[in-house]
Amino acid sequence: MKRIIYIILLAMGLAAVAPMASLVDNNIAALYAADPRAKAKAQREKEKAKLQKEREKAKAKAAKERDKKKKQQAKVAAQKQKAREKAKAKQTKSSSASSKQYASKPAAPKVDNSLSAAEEKAQYMAQVAEIDKANAKAEAYNNRDIAHRLGFWGQVGYSNLFTSGIAFDDQALTGFQNKDKGFVGGGLGLGYQLRYKQFLMTVGAEFNTYNSIMAISNQPDGSLIRTFGMQPYATTMTYTYSFAKMQDKLIGGFVQVPLLFGMELKKLPLFWQAGLKVGMGIWSSSTISGTLTTSIRDLELISGLTDMYNHSLVTDQDFDRPSTSFKWGLNVAASAEIGVNLDQWINASPRLRVSLFADYGFLNALSYKPAAPASPTAETDIPTQLLATANPLDFPTNSALATTSAESAKVNPFLVGAKIAVWFDLPRPKKYTRDYPKKPTPRMGVYMYDENSALALGGVAVEITNTESGKQMQKNTNRQGLLQGRFAPGEYRISATKNGYYPSDTVLQAVEEFTFDTLRLPLRRIPAPIIYTLCMNIYDEESHEPVEAAARLTALTDTVVLYAAQASDDGFIETPLTEGDYIAHLTATGYMPKDDTIRFVRDTADIYLRHIKEGIKVKIENLFFATNKTVILPTSEQAMSDLAAFLIQNPSVTIHITGHTDAVGSDEANQILSEGRANAVRADLIKRGVAAERMTAEGKGEREHVADNDTEEGRQLNRRVEFTITGTGDEDIQQVF
Secondary structure: OHHHHHHHHHHHHHHHHHHHHHHHHHHHHHHHHHOHHHHHHHHHHHHHHHHHHHHHHHHHHHHHHHHHHHHHHHHHHHHHHHHHHHHHHHHHHHHHHHHHHOOOOOOOOOOOOOOOHHHHHHHHHHHHHHHHHHHHHHHHHHOOOEEEEEEEEEEEEEEEEEEEOOOOOOOOOOOOEEEEEEEEEEEEEEEEEEEEOOEEEEEEEEEEEEEEEEEEEOOOOOOEEEEEOOOOOOOOEEEEEEEEEEEEEEEEEEEEEEEEEEEEOOOOOEEEEEEEEEEEEEEEEEEEEEEEEEEEEEOOOOOOEOOOHHHOOOOOEEEEOOOEOOOEOEEEEEEEEEEEEOOOOOOOOOEEEEEEEEEEEOOOOEOOOOOOOOOOOOOOOOOEOOOOOOOOOOOOEOOHHHOHHHOOOEEEEEEEEEEEEEEEEOOOOOOOOOOOOOOOOOEEEEEEEEOOOOOEOOOOEEEEEEOOOOOEEEEEOOOOOEEEEEOOOEEEEEEEEOOOEOOEEEEEEEEOOOOEEEEEEEEOEOOOOOOEEEEEEEEEOOOOOEOOOEEEEEEOOOOOEEEEEEOOOOOEEEEEEOOEEEEEEEEOOOEOOEEEEEEEOOOEEEEEEOEOOOOOEEEOOOOOEOOOOOOEOHHHHHHHHHHHHHHHHOOOOEEEEEEEOOOOOOHHHHHHHHHHHHHHHHHHHHHOOOOHHHEEEEEOOOOOOOOOOOOHHHHHHHOEEEEEEEEOOOOOOOOOO
16 A cells, blocks of 8 residues: 555656756756857767767676686686696606616616726737837937938149159160159049048049159250161261150049048048049040251261251251050059038038048059051150151151050059038938827716616717816717717716706716726706796776787897787787796887886786877987997997888878987086987988988987986986977877887
8 A cells, every 4th residue: 555655656756857857958958059169068078978988898898808718718727737737647657657667777788898908008008118119219210420411522733643663775775764743633523421420431433634744865964865877878877866855745534433431520620531542544645745856977978967958857846746545444542631621611501621632543554555666667665766768757656655665664643632522411311200009098988867767868968078178078878878988087077968857067077097987877857847828918008998019029038039929909918938037029000119028927917008199208229329429330220220210101200309418528518419419310310211301309418317327327328319209290100110
């Protein structure tokens, strides 16, 4: 009953209120009709309220979708976590079984060891002893004070052919006397010389000439007279030939082989040699010359006739007969010389020797037999042979050594004078010593195995370092987990690395000579990393609306891109990721780019981007100038290129460039520097195709610092160039820098 009463009263109230509401609406309508601006404002507020309601509805829907997606991700993550825990439990069970199976760890594979340490040492010592013996001989040979020389020499001096034993007839009519006189002689030679310590030996070949003059006479005044009768007046007339200043010029050439022995003095640059020279005469000649006077005595005349032309008589007639030759035989000469070494005064590679020498042949060098007389009346015991002819001047001449009287003669060649010799040292072959074999280095094996399963690990990178010398060797273990090699005695650090295992580098091994050892090294497996899912929400900094930004994730320590994608329309990004620190690079059209450091520990990150509009101030990163100058360095190329591309891509954007400095230096200098750097950036952009009227520039010196100028880090932050967007032309700005 009461409910019915309440309903009737409510209906009556509504009927009473309706006319009043209509009246209010009419009044408002009349008011709007009277003020159009109020009507427009009300309409805008209504639309704004409607838009706000729609946004809240969309946001609620997006939040609902995100919650749904998060629940799905959580479900998937839980399934993955469960699967990982199951796999880990299985692995632990397997490892436990393996550990139980290999409770007694298997022995490392055997290393090839063909010789024992004692046998290897004995073999090495035998090789060393053999090389010691050979090297001692080589060093003794190389250290011998010996020299081999080749050289040539020339000599000149006094020469003579001493004759003795000529059995001449001492009768005045047929005999003659001879007297030897010397003349100039000399020769040339070449040979080999051996010097051992101070001892010298010289052998070679030389050609010498010997010259001599033999005066011939049988009178005290030195003349030679020959008297004879000529048919048919032999009984009544006597012919006399008188030879004055008659001499026989003799010359001979010898080829000799010298063999000399001697010494070089240590303290004085002197040397001497003595020995024999065996030679053979190869050439000889003689020429008789003198003055001839003829006379005739007729027994029927009271006195003799002299210088009678019709009788072919002559007085003091010089004659020079053609040369005749005689043969020389074998000659052995004693030789000696003493001289001076000029090495210390003449700085030249050849060795120069100057000496005095003497050669004396002590065997008969003559092997000539006189010919038969030219005619029955010819004399063979005198140098001139008279002929039985009508011409008293017609007679031949012979060498005095070719007469009958010289059949038993002896000739001793003699040469004394000065000698100059030039010697060249021959390169002496050197005997090289043998290198000792490398001492057998100790043998060492490294066996790598899994710490849990005790199974051999192949492909382990092992680095063996000598702790004293720093010398390293790197090798990988084979399939049996073994690495073997030889190493010099000493102490070593052994480091081992393999993917999926913790590195090991704490083992030190002392190695001694002629030893062998195998080192067992375990490696511990690295647990597999746990993967989580990173979720990022990207919003507008002012409106908190989602932004479809492009995102890149890189590691904190390098620039390797781990993830790159475009956010969904609700500004959401998710990716599998391990825990750690990362850098998120975010860019979107119309927004400032942002690099944000993220410490990911299984949570969701919210990142806000700043919308680009008039009044936004941007610092030009990676812009570098020369110290205290306005010159832009080449390392700023990328920064300037990106800024120019941004302005060209957005032709409606205008900017104001501002330069700033630190507080070092005077205010005036800093003001000038800041203005110069701002104008340098503007000029560079003009060169790159940006219109000049779109940019203004100014410098503010040190006035607007952003950090403390008392530290280097703060001063570095204060030295900067910024630009402020002064106009956008009401267009969407393409974010390209």
